[in-house]
Amino acid sequence: MLKDFQSHILDNFPELTKNKFLLACSGGLDSVLLSYLCKESEMDFILAHCNFRLRGAASDGDEKFVKELGNRLGRPVLVTHFDTMGYVHSHRVSVQMAARELRYQWFKGLMEEHGIAYLVMAHHADDNLETFLINLSRGTGIDGLTGIPEATGQIRRPLLKYTRDTILAHAKEMDLQWREDESNADTKYLRNKIRQEIVPKLKELHPAFMENFERTLGFLKETQEISENELERVRERLFQRENQYLKISVSELKKLRPLHGYLYGLFKEFGFTEWQNVAELLDAMSGKSVYSAEYVLLKNRDYLILAKKTAQEKGVFEIEEGDFKIDYPIGLEGKEVLEKKDTTARIIYLDKNTLKYPLTVRKWEKGDYFYPLGMKGKKKLSKYFKDEKLDLFSKQEQWLLCSGDAIVWVIGRRADDRFKVTESTKEILSVALL
Amino acid sequence: MLKDFQSHILDNFPELTKNKFLLACSGGLDSVLLSYLCKESEMDFILAHCNFRLRGAASDGDEKFVKELGNRLGRPVLVTHFDTMGYVHSHRVSVQMAARELRYQWFKGLMEEHGIAYLVMAHHADDNLETFLINLSRGTGIDGLTGIPEATGQIRRPLLKYTRDTILAHAKEMDLQWREDESNADTKYLRNKIRQEIVPKLKELHPAFMENFERTLGFLKETQEISENELERVRERLFQRENQYLKISVSELKKLRPLHGYLYGLFKEFGFTEWQNVAELLDAMSGKSVYSAEYVLLKNRDYLILAKKTAQEKGVFEIEEGDFKIDYPIGLEGKEVLEKKDTTARIIYLDKNTLKYPLTVRKWEKGDYFYPLGMKGKKKLSKYFKDEKLDLFSKQEQWLLCSGDAIVWVIGRRADDRFKVTESTKEILSVALL
Numbered sequence: 110m111l112k113d114f115q116s117h118i119l120d121n122f123p124e125l126t127k128n129k130f131l132l133a134c135s136g137g138l139d140s141v142l143l144s145y146l147c148k149e150s151e152m153d154f155i156l157a158h159c160n161f162r163l164r165g166a167a168s169d170g171d172e173k174f175v176k177e178l179g180n181r182l183g184r185p186v187l188v189t190h191f192d193t194m195g196y197v198h199s200h201r202v203s204v205q206m207a208a209r210e211l212r213y214q215w216f217k218g219l220m221e222e223h224g225i226a227y228l229v230m231a232h233h234a235d236d237n238l239e240t241f242l243i244n245l246s247r248g249t250g251i252d253g254l255t256g257i258p259e260a261t262g263q264i265r266r267p268l269l270k271y272t273r274d275t276i277l278a279h280a281k282e283m284d285l286q287w288r289e290d291e292s293n294a295d296t297k298y299l300r301n302k303i304r305q306e307i308v309p310k311l312k313e314l315h316p317a318f319m320e321n322f323e324r325t326l327g328f329l330k331e332t333q334e335i336s337e338n339e340l341e342r343v344r345e346r347l348f349q350r351e352n353q354y355l356k357i358s359v360s361e362l363k364k365l366r367p368l369h370g371y372l373y374g375l376f377k378e379f380g381f382t383e384w385q386n387v388a389e390l391l392d393a394m395s396g397k398s399v400y401s402a403e404y405v406l407l408k409n410r411d412y413l414i415l416a417k418k419t420a421q422e423k424g425v426f427e428i429e430e431g432d433f434k435i436d437y438p439i440g441l442e443g444k445e446v447l448e449k450k451d452t453t454a455r456i457i458y459l460d461k462n463t464l465k466y467p468l469t470v471r472k473w474e475k476g477d478y479f480y481p482l483g484m485k486g487k488k489k490l491s492k493y494f495k496d497e498k499l500d501l502f503s504k505q506e507q508w509l510l511c512s513g514d515a516i517v518w519v520i521g522r523r524a525d526d527r528f529k530v531t532e533s534t535k536e537i538l539s540v541a542l543l
Numbered sequence: 544m545l546k547d548f549q550s551h552i553l554d555n556f557p558e559l560t561k562n563k564f565l566l567a568c569s570g571g572l573d574s575v576l577l578s579y580l581c582k583e584s585e586m587d588f589i590l591a592h593c594n595f596r597l598r599g600a601a602s603d604g605d606e607k608f609v610k611e612l613g614n615r616l617g618r619p620v621l622v623t624h625f626d627t628m629g630y631v632h633s634h635r636v637s638v639q640m641a642a643r644e645l646r647y648q649w650f651k652g653l654m655e656e657h658g659i660a661y662l663v664m665a666h667h668a669d670d671n672l673e674t675f676l677i678n679l680s681r682g683t684g685i686d687g688l689t690g691i692p693e694a695t696g697q698i699r700r701p702l703l704k705y706t707r708d709t710i711l712a713h714a715k716e717m718d719l720q721w722r723e724d725e726s727n728a729d730t731k732y733l734r735n736k737i738r739q740e741i742v743p744k745l746k747e748l749h750p751a752f753m754e755n756f757e758r759t760l761g762f763l764k765e766t767q768e769i770s771e772n773e774l775e776r777v778r779e780r781l782f783q784r785e786n787q788y789l790k791i792s793v794s795e796l797k798k799l800r801p802l803h804g805y806l807y808g809l810f811k812e813f814g815f816t817e818w819q820n821v822a823e824l825l826d827a828m829s830g831k832s833v834y835s836a837e838y839v840l841l842k843n844r845d846y847l848i849l850a851k852k853t854a855q856e857k858g859v860f861e862i863e864e865g866d867f868k869i870d871y872p873i874g875l876e877g878k879e880v881l882e883k884k885d886t887t888a889r890i891i892y893l894d895k896n897t898l899k900y901p902l903t904v905r906k907w908e909k910g911d912y913f914y915p916l917g918m919k920g921k922k923k924l925s926k927y928f929k930d931e932k933l934d935l936f937s938k939q940e941q942w943l944l945c946s947g948d949a950i951v952w953v954i955g956r957r958a959d960d961r962f963k964v965t966e967s968t969k970e971i972l973s974v975a976l977l
Contacts, residue, residue: 243748371769
């Protein structure tokens, strides 16, 4: 296996022969064999071991084992201790998810700190098959069946083409020692059941089962990429970029077939994994919205508005310099014009050089004041609303156009005096309520 | 289950409540239960049973059982006997393929004969899972994982959403009798192994394994359709229809990524399932070709030519009436022109009204003769070739343009006198060698 491994590295991972890398080592069979193979191939690496403190003395035994392994191989060992259960409780995630997040955060920090470009992990072909079967048992789409890649970003998995049997046989042949790897606490039951009871039976179905499985993953990945090309094309056609958001025609979305497949595919990269929610939004009343971790998707008349949640949460929407037309959070059109006409409730004229970009659109807050157009001096917005006899709902729905901290326009009602067009104005910006 | 089955039929197969259908009945658990369910639901159907004569007395026992079942249910039974092994040997196909082809041919004939629109089959959810695992063990693409559909063409599979467990439980509850179904001779070993040893373990992985599996198939089908949309778009863009073939730019094909996935997807519907062969053709010498059951794909300079094999085998290519431009089997351009110029070796002028459409392009055959332009009387082509001192290769490569049985042009050499432009010619067709 060593010779095959070495030519596999030369053919597919030449970057690992020229750069120092981090090797994630649990002390289990796979990562121990990988450490020996890398050592025998005279590669330059640091072992990195996470002690998740999930199994008391066993966890500490693993740590001790990896430190000794580093000594035997003459390679440095970096170790960290995690309060995994603390993370589980504070972040409300599963043990598996906690271990994963803690581990990758630590690896990332180490790589930055030591100027290391690659992280090498010991996943093998049976890991892909186990994950395939676990995802199948839970229900999944093509993304859950295509397996982990050999190389993605800074991560490299040079054992991915080898089966567990091959790895075990070689480790025995080399008379290696390893610790039983039990770090996948959450899926331990499932993985063990699959490994011991199901995979051996599957392999009996065909003498080349694992090779055929690898080929299948390859075919599925290609279909996935072809489908992604189609989704990208549809996104380019339907997702119109506006200032801080994307605007998507509902009637165009509804034409797509298969509709649910497209809705899932188009919005999954924004974290919307429940296509039913998106599907319901298509026929929802204007103003309805659904949220993902980072995005909000909002029905606004005939469009869906896709925006970062931060803008919506803060309620502050930016408008960059230049002519603009926005639908969200309120319909506004701004353009440079040659001459001023009468300012009305629905259209105002501004001296462009008095404005500070980006302009912002936000709701009113306690303490807001402005200088009503044509008046000397300032007025509290609360007083203005009272004088205008606005009801609570109208006040809540009132948007303001602002330049820095200053209100430019109580939109649809009254402009501010400070930004008006004067004799010395050189560029005039008209802003109209749509 | 009966109530659920009846509402499932009303919701998804209303056509089966209004039309008589054929019910494929092996005498096994699934088709026997389906027969009872259809009878209880007062549907109008004929039982159709195939005796494949693969298991001697057992096969005849199945036939007897289905006939009795028809009597009990008061439904007619149609039976046929096949010489399955004879078909296997004469058609060089597997037993499973033979049984499949014989069965569908018979069903199709019966439906035409009796004016029946639908064929109802008793496939269930576990069949899909078994097929999924068999294909997985052999290596497959997404098409091999998405399962059989509930409705396709004239076939309906109303039991597809039910698991084997549900079907067995209901059959026992109704105290039904059935024959052990062993018709899938070829995959019997695999299916039994999967059914008895693997599926029960998979179902233990998740309490809703089968529902999740059904959802997964749905998601995969959607990805498959999205990918098909992309492939269709690429076909529309790259597959130019010419007379009797499609012409595809090699350089445009080479730009597609992932290349192999696209090659497979674009050409599979023409029976080219080995993308390696197609991939090799892209860089092959002009004139190389690969064959599927019905099509030939030929490298012709910067293009792939995709044509029905029949045309290529017969070596006769048709040209429909009107202006034309073909690259295959030889580059020719024909157009109506207002006046005749000098006929040369590379361009000829014809009296269009003397031509019989479709024109054909073919190689020469023994006995061919023509009336060389400007000569009185006919000449054997073999004599003409000899006089022109053509070598064997040039003779083999010589194409003829013909109108009915008559040669119009020994292409690139000499036109025929019978089709020349005369004073009474009303429409002139020029044909040029490209």
